[in-house]
Amino acid sequence: MSEPLRILQVGAGGMGRAWLSTIAANPDAVLVGLVDLDLDVARAALAAAPGGLADGDVAVGTDLGEMLATTQASAVVDVAIPIAHHSITTAALFAGLDVLGEKPVTETVAEALSLVAATQVTGRRFVVSQSRRFNQQAFQLRAYSRALGSSGSLACEFFKAPHFGGFREEMPQPLLVDMAIHQFDLARFVLDADPVAVYAESFNPPWSWYAGDASAVATFEMSDGSRFSYTGCWCAPGLETSWNGSWRLSAEKGAATWDGDHAPSYDAGGDLAVPQEADPGRELAGSLAAFVAGIRERAPMMCEAADNVLSLAMVEAAVASAETGVRVSIDEVLERAHEVALASESRDDVRAALVGWPSVREGLALSTA
Numbered sequence: 001m002s003e004p005l006r007i008l009q010v011g012a013g014g015m016g017r018a019w020l021s022t023i024a025a026n027p028d029a030v031l032v033g034l035v036d037l038d039l040d041v042a043r044a045a046l047a048a049a050p051g052g053l054a055d056g057d058v059a060v061g062t063d064l065g066e067m068l069a070t071t072q073a074s075a076v077v078d079v080a081i082p083i084a085h086h087s088i089t090t091a092a093l094f095a096g097l098d099v100l101g102e103k104p105v106t107e108t109v110a111e112a113l114s115l116v117a118a119t120q121v122t123g124r125r126f127v128v129s130q131s132r133r134f135n136q137q138a139f140q141l142r143a144y145s146r147a148l149g150s151s152g153s154l155a156c157e158f159f160k161a162p163h164f165g166g167f168r169e170e171m172p173q174p175l176l177v178d179m180a181i182h183q184f185d186l187a188r189f190v191l192d193a194d195p196v197a198v199y200a201e202s203f204n205p206p207w208s209w210y211a212g213d214a215s216a217v218a219t220f221e222m223s224d225g226s227r228f229s230y231t232g233c234w235c236a237p238g239l240e241t242s243w244n245g246s247w248r249l250s251a252e253k254g255a256a257t258w259d260g261d262h263a264p265s266y267d268a269g270g271d272l273a274v275p276q277e278a279d280p281g282r283e284l285a286g287s288l289a290a291f292v293a294g295i296r297e298r299a300p301m302m303c304e305a306a307d308n309v310l311s312l313a314m315v316e317a318a319v320a321s322a323e324t325g326v327r328v329s330i331d332e333v334l335e336r337a338h339e340v341a342l343a344s345e346s347r348d349d350v351r352a353a354l355v356g357w358p359s360v361r362e363g364l365a366l367s368t369a
């Protein structure tokens with residue numbers, strides 16, 4: 001029987017509270033410390049956690065370096081804001097810890113490449129919690145996709161009308177940057193394919209309550225020759241889709257649909273031999289369970305940074321296409337990000353690893369080999 005994985009959590013905001021509950025519910029993990037820049041936020045989150053924790057039950061602090069050195073944690077769960085993901089993950093990896101980080105992997109593809117190189121230098125694991133993959137229905141849709149033969153088109157419609165207030169209503173690209181990464185990542189998962197290029201447009205309907213573009217359409221060419229088309233709007237009252245979006249796959253032997261909330265279905269003109277997928281655990285719980293198992297068994301995991309960077313590249317490429325009006329290739333985005341990463345890297349060992357990549361795709365493959 002293995003000891004529970006000792007976890008230091010960083011970030012105690014809205015999502016941080018959900019992670020505290022998730023860690024508390026997993027018998028194979030134990031919280032040993034909580035870091036937040038705001039000590040009162042950290043203490044309030046601990047008090048609200050299941051069972052109610054206080055200083056003394058676990059270490060609480062504002063100084064990540066000190067907490068890494070003193071808590072004897074084996075892994076960091078990073079639930080801080082995206083702009084802090086690069087520095088937190090770098091510090092944790094070089095302190096010898098593995099990291100499970102909230103999406104997005106980082107703010108930019110360039111920062112994400114730096115972190116992939118940091119895993120290669122340290123030999124530690126860095127997995128992104130792309131929580132919407134952890135859904136038995138999504139796994140079933142992928143099983144249908146595999147059984148239906150070659151894919152032609154995968155379409156996702158996302159129409160919601162939330163009034164968040166705050167930063168989302170001020171950002172230039174709220175839908176593409178804050179939300180669409182979930183659907184872009186799910187498309188890679190369902191198709192078992194990676195993005196090649198994208199043409200995208202974004203716009204803001206006249207009635208929108210967002211300052212930036214609340215609507216977008218994007219068409220991705222995928223590595224299996226299929227097309228993934230995304231149409232989304234965040235100021236779309238009436239007949240709203242689920243938060244996962246509404247999906248349709250058209251393939252060689254038939255079609256499959258998923259409303260994002262209920263079991264998917266398929267039509268192949270008869271029965272297909274499709275395995276019933278096991279429940280991977282729902283969202284954060286599934287993501288944490290997979291991380292703990294992958295660390296213990298030293299097994300490959302879904303959403304390791306070297307793989308997940310391609311989901312963030314889809315976002316960056318779609319934004320670039322929407323801003324320039326031209327089709328953008330994913331390789332262009334990756335190679336440009338590599339140049340930025342080399343120019344801005346502050347660690348010599350990480351820069352040396354980045355310099356050694358023959359191309360970005362080959363550099364990423366070094367981590368997944």
Ligand SMILES: NC(=O)c1ccc[n+]([C@@H]2O[C@H](COP(=O)([O-])OP(=O)(O)OC[C@H]3O[C@@H](n4cnc5c(N)ncnc54)[C@H](O)[C@@H]3O)[C@@H](O)[C@H]2O)c1
Pocket residue numbers: 010011012013014015016035036037038041064079080081082084088102103104129131132
């Ligand atoms: N998977 C999902 O569906 C989902 C949903 C919401 C948010 N998220 C992600 O979760 C992360 C956190 O989002 P949130 O809504 O909880 O944000 P939040 O603003 O509510 O909380 C972030 C917390 O991090 C702390 N923090 C910021 N920088 C820090 C640093 N350098 N060191 C330590 N603490 C720091 C802040 O003080 C704050 O308490 C983001 O990456 C976000 O994209 C994911």
